[in-house]
Amino acid sequence: MTCSSVQVQPYLLEALEEKFTLHKLDTTTEPDKAARFLRTHRDSIRAVVGTAFVGADAELIDQLPNLEIVSSYSVGVDKIDLAKCKEKGIRVTNCPDVSTDDVADLALGLMLAVSRRLCPIDRYVRSGLWSKLDFFSKQFSGKTVGIIGPGNIGMAIAKRAEAFGCPISYFSRSQKPACINYNYCPTVVDLAANCDILVVACALTPDTRHIINRDVIDALGPEGVLVNIGRGPHVDEAELVSALLEGRLGGAGLDVFQDEPNVPEELFKLDNVVLMPHVGSATVEARKAMADLVVGNLEAHFLNKPLLTPVV
Amino acid sequence: MTKPIYSYLQAELEKRFKVLKLWEAQDGSRFLEDHNQIIRAVVSDGGTGLSPELMAALPKLEIVSSFSVGMDKIDLGKCKEKGIRVSNTPDVLTDDVADLAIGLTLAVLRKLPASDRYVRSGMWKKALYCEMLLYFQFSGKSVGIVGLGRIGQAIATRAEGFGCKISYHSRTPKPESSNYTYYPSVVDLAAHSDILVVACALTNETRHIINREVIDALGPRGVLVNIARGATVDEPELVSALVEGRLGGAGLDVFENEPNVPEQLIELDEKVVLAPHAGSGTEETRKGMADLVVGNLVAHFEGKELLTPVV
Numbered sequence: 001m002t003c004s005s006v007q008v009q010p011y012l013l014e015a016l017e018e019k020f021t022l023h024k025l026d027t028t029t030e031p032d033k034a035a036r037f038l039r040t041h042r043d044s045i046r047a048v049v050g051t052a053f054v055g056a057d058a059e060l061i062d063q064l065p066n067l068e069i070v071s072s073y074s075v076g077v078d079k080i081d082l083a084k085c086k087e088k089g090i091r092v093t094n095c096p097d098v099s100t101d102d103v104a105d106l107a108l109g110l111m112l113a114v115s116r117r118l119c120p121i122d123r124y125v126r127s128g129l130w131s132k133l134d135f136f137s138k139q140f141s142g143k144t145v146g147i148i149g150p151g152n153i154g155m156a157i158a159k160r161a162e163a164f165g166c167p168i169s170y171f172s173r174s175q176k177p178a179c180i181n182y183n184y185c186p187t188v189v190d191l192a193a194n195c196d197i198l199v200v201a202c203a204l205t206p207d208t209r210h211i212i213n214r215d216v217i218d219a220l221g222p223e224g225v226l227v228n229i230g231r232g233p234h235v236d237e238a239e240l241v242s243a244l245l246e247g248r249l250g251g252a253g254l255d256v257f258q259d260e261p262n263v264p265e266e267l268f269k270l271d272n273v274v275l276m277p278h279v280g281s282a283t284v285e286a287r288k289a290m291a292d293l294v295v296g297n298l299e300a301h302f303l304n305k306p307l308l309t310p311v312v
Numbered sequence: 313m314t315k316p317i318y319s320y321l322q323a324e325l326e327k328r329f330k331v332l333k334l335w336e337a338q339d340g341s342r343f344l345e346d347h348n349q350i351i352r353a354v355v356s357d358g359g360t361g362l363s364p365e366l367m368a369a370l371p372k373l374e375i376v377s378s379f380s381v382g383m384d385k386i387d388l389g390k391c392k393e394k395g396i397r398v399s400n401t402p403d404v405l406t407d408d409v410a411d412l413a414i415g416l417t418l419a420v421l422r423k424l425p426a427s428d429r430y431v432r433s434g435m436w437k438k439a440l441y442c443e444m445l446l447y448f449q450f451s452g453k454s455v456g457i458v459g460l461g462r463i464g465q466a467i468a469t470r471a472e473g474f475g476c477k478i479s480y481h482s483r484t485p486k487p488e489s490s491n492y493t494y495y496p497s498v499v500d501l502a503a504h505s506d507i508l509v510v511a512c513a514l515t516n517e518t519r520h521i522i523n524r525e526v527i528d529a530l531g532p533r534g535v536l537v538n539i540a541r542g543a544t545v546d547e548p549e550l551v552s553a554l555v556e557g558r559l560g561g562a563g564l565d566v567f568e569n570e571p572n573v574p575e576q577l578i579e580l581d582e583k584v585v586l587a588p589h590a591g592s593g594t595e596e597t598r599k600g601m602a603d604l605v606v607g608n609l610v611a612h613f614e615g616k617e618l619l620t621p622v623v
Contacts, residue, residue, distance in 0.1 A: 104451070106418075112419075121590055133588055139407070163469055163471075283447045
């Protein structure tokens with residue numbers, strides 16, 4: 001298991017320990033110890049459980065000659081070298097769908113929290129500053145929500161936003177029949193210019209890296225809000241920070257960052273920003289379902305049965 | 313005007329009327345005595361309303377135009393008796409209050425303020441997995457609504473977008489809401505809900521409608537959200553339930569004695585999210601409310617139908 005914290009997800013650890021010989025590898029905080037460990041055990045490792053933070057890059061794969069499967073405790077597989085796995089016949093599984101609702105819920109939570117200034121007003125009340133409150137917040141209902149990537153998560157976000165009377169616009173490489181009631185925008189800049197709240201909900205690929213760049217941010221504008229529940233690298237983070245500091249962007253709700261867990265500290269003094277520690281799928285319910293999928297995929301593999309949720 | 317409610321409102325009133333500011337008077341009663349022959353209207357808000365003393369001090373009072381939808385601080389019966397018109401600001405704030413109800417629910421279940429603090433304090437750099445905060449799913453949960461009026465219905469519609477099962481309590485069942493489950497008892501509603509939202513008006517019947525029995529039925533995993541009036545909840549019972557873990561969490565926009573908030577709630581900063589009676593506090597809605605307050609007064613003095621009369 002390649003996690004940076006061995007205190008991770010007790011339910012998952014217990015389930016893995018019950019069925020397999022589990023080695024917990026801390027490759028980020030104890031890299032030397034991890035390297036020695038890998039050299040010792042390289043031949044016996046047949047499976048790797050990765051996470052959204054640390055997966056299986058080319059280097060790790062090369063060190064494990066008998067690796068058969070990488071089972072990722074996440075939806076995103078951008079931390080796994082998929083091409084290399086395919087080349088070497090290594091199977092890869094992830095955890096789609098079980099966390100779709102939770103990620104969509106967080107997207108809405110961030111939209112509401114930014115619009116209605118939920119974090120600052122909670123702080124005002126706790127600091128005894130209720131009567132000093134001198135700002136109003138912005139209405140959320142009826143605002144136009146723009147979605148980049150109307151996949152499972154994007155559509156779940158649209159469904160929720162519609163319940164608030166929000167018109168939906170979207171961008172993807174081609175128009176989607178399922179989005180017949182939504183307004184298709186052929187470019188991301190178009191989408192940004194035509195919405196109040198822009199949500200990044202697509203997968204991270206070489207094409208979507210920095211899909212939110214300066215042009216998009218400027219089009220979204222001083223009243224616009226960016227919500228990112230995709231991946232940090234979807235956004236040109238330096239541009240985002242300067243836009244927020246200069247007031248060229250109205251606000252942002254961010255669950256993901258370029259270099260987690262490092263977050264640009266200039267954002268910490270802003271009240272129009274909500275910052276989450278990559279917890280889109282971190283509910284007790286989703287984590288249990290994800291753990292069951294990780295274990296289920298591994299069991300299926302070792303019992304020579306069809307994988308439950310294969311990526312490669 | 314009883315208090316300095318909103319600068320835009322005051323400016324709009326001053327354009328059309330002579331505005332006397334009660335809060336600036338050194339001696340309130342003297343001030344009223346001096347002006348009681350010319351005061352024909354009062355503009356107040358939900359928290360202040362029209363006190364019996366103020367009503368008694370204004371013999372020429374014709375209309376109270378309230379910057380609120382809540383009427384619990386105005387004696388409507390007495391106004392009717394004396395022929396005093398009363399107007400409020402319904403509908404224009406329905407969406408915002410419903411949005412805040414859902415916002416507070418998500419903020420409690422997904423611990424939004426606590427997580428935001430976790431990042432800003434540098435804790436995330438020390439522990440990549442935020443193990444200290446337990447997050448709970450909102451989608452698909454059972455939402456119980458006390459009071460299925462305009463605001464309660466708007467909350468139900470939003471919660472349905474998250475796949476939530478909706479139940480409600482009101483004085484009588486609503487036939488047009490047959491797809492929601494009706495509970496004649498609030499305790500039963502609480503027992504069958506993961507999240508209980510108070511959305512009813514404050515009346516003699518609904519004072520402390522959320523009592524110890526209801527809170528216990530909601531339980532250690534249950535969440536209470538109050539966007540109605542503080543007095544609908546037995547606040548000391550709520551506080552002890554939260555402190556003792558008999559209630560899972562709470563999202564509160566209103567309190568029994570605003571702006572005072574019980575100290576123990578201030579300390580519970582993970583399972584409780586607090587707001588300063590901000591349900592209608594958006595720029596868009598406050599302006600809409602102000603326009604209604606002014607519009608009702610203009611209609612009255614022009615001898616026309618009030619826009620949004622209560623009495």
